[in-house]
Amino acid sequence: MTGRRFFTFTTEDAAVRLGLIHRVRGLEEAENYFNKLSVKLKTKYTYGAILNGCVREKSVQKAEAVMQEMREGGMTTSSFPYNILIILYSQTGDFDKIPPLMKEMGRNGIAEDKYTLRNLIAASVAASDISGVERILKLMEENPELGLDWKLYAMAADAYLKIGSIETALTMLEKLEKWMAFRKKKAVFNFLLSLYAKTGNKDELYRIWNLYKPSSESMDTSYCCMIDSLTKLDDIEGAEKIFEEWESQCTTTYDFRVLNGLLVAYCNRGLFEKAEAAIEKAVQGRTPYASTWHVMAKGYMEHDQIPKTVEMLKRAVNVGRDWKPDPILVNTCLEYLEGQGDAEEMKEFTRLMKN
8 A cells, every 4th residue: 555656644554554563473563663654654643553562462661661752742642542551550460550640641631531440440350459449430420421331330240249249249230230221232231141140149140131131133142141141050941941042033043152052051061962962953954163063072071081072073173164173172182092093093183183
């Protein structure tokens, strides 16, 4: 594109290219490209792109150096660079560097946005700072201009669950549910299912499902989430009924990921007859995903049924496209075949794995 004169190469284009170089060739190559840019192209967009790359690599020293250059160039006028530095400090455990950053935002008249609050909640959770979580929620609720953010309630509920504060977590989930009642977003629904499963309250899980479950439109991910939630509560019978409900409504594309959730539960409990019967019914006129056979292979391996592991992994590889099996599974199968002394089978299995 840069070689064609009828295109004007903008600073935004350079920022996109920086991001791509980082993803494909690494941070060092991205830095080399950035350093060669003209002064005209070194704006908040390209600086933001290289800062983002430093954060992705968790390079505190480089990120802080870029941020300092942005300060000196008058490019720290939005919340963006501050937000991603909060992410970096949260990931590296440099929690003490976050308060000075927030004070700097205040001095520069930069308002906190929903992403700032999300990142601060994540940092508080990572630091096991429950008072920090409560402070951020209060700030959101007292400042309507920030907008009620359902993700903050979800993150807070998860934080309370991690420390065993079930009642407080349930309060957060009630607030999240009120938000959900007006908007009915699929992502919020799935979060509610997962979080109620973590509370161990099966009645509440079913209440949420029956109240907000998918109607006419297909929502395979929600069925996956409900099945996974029920199996975590050891309600296999309930998971089977939800799966049957989904299957009865499945008139177009059959999403084997929904079945996979039930198969994982069966395999974890050694219920291989049930698992194979479910697959046999599902594959009538359909081709299962590689992941379906992979789930079975892993289940058989964990129950020390290696011949079946080999069989299932071969089926997975024969189906898979742009898919790679678990190396542990492959090594287990290779060790078994080597121990059996079957050279032809070993050769065939190796050929499949190479392909």
